[in-house]
Amino acid sequence: MNPLTPVVRSRFEHVPLAVFGSSAEASAAVAREVAALIRSRPRGRPPVVLGLATGSSPVALYRELVRLHREEGLSFANVISFNLDEYYPLPPEHPQSYRYFMRKHLFDHIDIDPANTHLPEGTVPKDGIDAHCRAYEDKIRAAGGIDFQVLGIGRTGHIGFNEPGSPGRSRTRLIALDPLTRRDAAGDFGGEEQTPRHALTMGVRTILEARRVVLMAWGQHKAAIVRAAIEVDVTAQVTASYLQEHDNALFVLDQAAAGSLTRFRAPWLLGPLEEQGLAWDERMTRRAILWLAGKCGKAILKLTDDDYNEAGLQDLLRVHGSAYEANRTGFYQMQHTITGWPGGRDPARTQPGDALARPLRAKSAGLFPKRVLVLSPHPDDDVISMGGTLCRLVDQGHEVHIAYEVSGANAVSDETLWRALLFARDSGLGGDRHAPAVRAWCDTYEATGALPADAALRGWKGLVRRHEATAAARVCGVGPARLHFLDLPFYESAVARGRHTGPEDVAIMRRLLQEVRPHLIYAAGDLDDPHGTHRLCLHVLREAIAQSAGESWVGETELWLYRGAWAEWELDEIDLAVPLSPQEVMRRRRAIFRHETQKDLALFPGGDRREFWQRTEDRSRRMADAYNNLGLAEYEAIEAFKRFSPEEFLRHVAL
Ligand code: F6R
Secondary structure, three states: OOOOOOOOOOOOOOEEEEEEHHHHHHHHHHHHHHHHHHHOOOOOOOOEEEEOOOOOOOOOHHHHHHHHHHHHOOOOOEEEEOOOOOEEEEOOOOOHHHHHHHHHHOOOHHHOOOEEOOOOOOOOOOOHHHHHHHHOOOOOOOOOOOOOOEEOOOOOOOOOOOOOHHHHHHHHOOEEEOHHHHHHHHHOOOOOOOOOOEEEEEOOOHHHOOOOEEEEEEOOHHHHHHHHHOOOOEEEEEEEHHHOOOOEEEEEEHHHHOOOHHHHHHHHHHOOOHHHHHOOOOHHHHHHHHHHHHHHOOOOHHOHHHHHHOOOOOOHHHHHHOOOHHHHHHHHHHHHEEOOOOOOOHHHOOOOOOOOOOOOOOOOOOOOOOOEEEEEEOOOHHHHHHHHHHHHHHOOOOOOEEEEEOHHHHHOHHHHHHHHHHHHHHOOOOOOOOOHHHHHHHHHHHHOOOOOOOHHHHHHHHHHHHHHHHHHHHHHOOOOOHHHOOHHHHHOOOOOOOOOOHHHHHHHHHHHHHHHHHOOOEEHHHHOOOOHHHHHHHHHHHHHHHHOOHHHHHHHHHEEEEOOOOOOHHHHHEEEEEEOOHHHHHHHHHHHOOOOHHHHHHHHHOOEEEEEEEEHHHHHHHHHHHHHHHHOOOOOEEEEEEOOHHHHHHHOOOO
């Protein structure tokens, strides 16, 4: 069977797609198709011409191709490759150049003839660009055209670097990068200023001429643009939508990237659920009712039979008998997510009728106080994402530990450290022994605007963040004895994209879990933050929990995932909603303020230029508004979480 078998197209989808449980599985399936193509044309037959992409999306594909070469004898001797694009201007030896990327991830590990690998050149003189681009097209044609084109999709909807507005007839050319694309790349270049403004890219027409095109997209942050490319008509504003005009194109997605497609968001619109192998279970019922409430702009309890009928939810009405009954089901599900006692109540201080532990459900649910472990990938995610809940857990008497998983040194600017060095220099606190080095570093920064790449300096950047985290935790009432700075080694790799976790990371996490033996674990559940650190941290936790199977604490623990600064849970996914008072919102703000280094906007990828405290407040206020609009209760702010048992968690975080 072809491993890339597309799912049956729904009437909402204008292009074939295949959805996999994880990006690793999906990448392996794409690799199998590429390998089959290569094997079908051994030496002596016309070469296989591959069109290749860079970025985070194809990294696992290349890793698998390298494995197939090493372990299963897949030879690239008869392969010619053409990459989609290259930053301009940028020399090939620059660590962020796509030439460098391709060598690192693929070319240096396989038997492809380097002369057969082509990328647009980031060093051609300006007046030679047009000729260079024409020659690139000629070379593709002379090679026989592209057999198999690998694509990613940018958050602007670009394929290659064909930014919004690129015409369908465009060819290889120089293009100005969209501000969002530059912001997404800024982390790799150490800030937006250093990020190139231009690139050379194959055109849309060049891409569409490939005989087979496979676009890969992973992660929730791609879900909206993936939906636009697949479900909205062809438009130059989303250049990936041009693939709808190709007769052999396929979108290969993981579940998160596919999550906004109608087939997943509102499957009842595709037909009866049973016919799709789905059922009106609690979650689906809630999703439909929330969807309907949003669509009608009504509180849940005000939805009528007509509302259900007109929106295509007759089937749900049939199951419940009336809008009244269906509404009650949805309403109580949502209401039961709300609690001001996220760790359960102190039995000594409860009133008759209080739900002691709702919505906790692990064996330890009724236990009080609990050992709580808050995992913060970066040193500020704890307070940004769940600062209010953290304060409540502490105030309500639980034993709260916070573990900071990576040092966060990458997000400290040289300027910040220079100021700390100035303090050491001018106060003399650095001591005589270090004075010459400190002076030299200050001089270097003042002369060049940058500090040397020195391991000690990087370590101190991490220290700056430790101190910020310590001060923020203090605002929340957690003292240094319960803070754990893990400094996971995977984060120290120089290149952000394509990082890997390893056994050392897992061993560190395992030691922590054995030490704390938590009843509740709070962790960042965004599998797709822009640089992948949160995702990798979650994988480390997954492995550590998998290795702890059978230990007594695992049977008593439950996990609560928060979504972080980049995204929020959908309403129908929420299991716990912790309301905050205006005072609690202010206290959380004070805690976030302790992370002063993070005010350096240029360091952050993504299109959102607000500071973290603003994002946090907007997000939690919007969540409170959403609950209010559903007719539940009016709060100042809400922090939301999704629950997992260890077994569910292991299934959820597929490797
Ligand atoms: C890279 C390229 C781009 C990327 C896109 C997604 O050669 O042409 O279109 O595929 O920007 O990037 P990632 O995969 O890093 O999200």
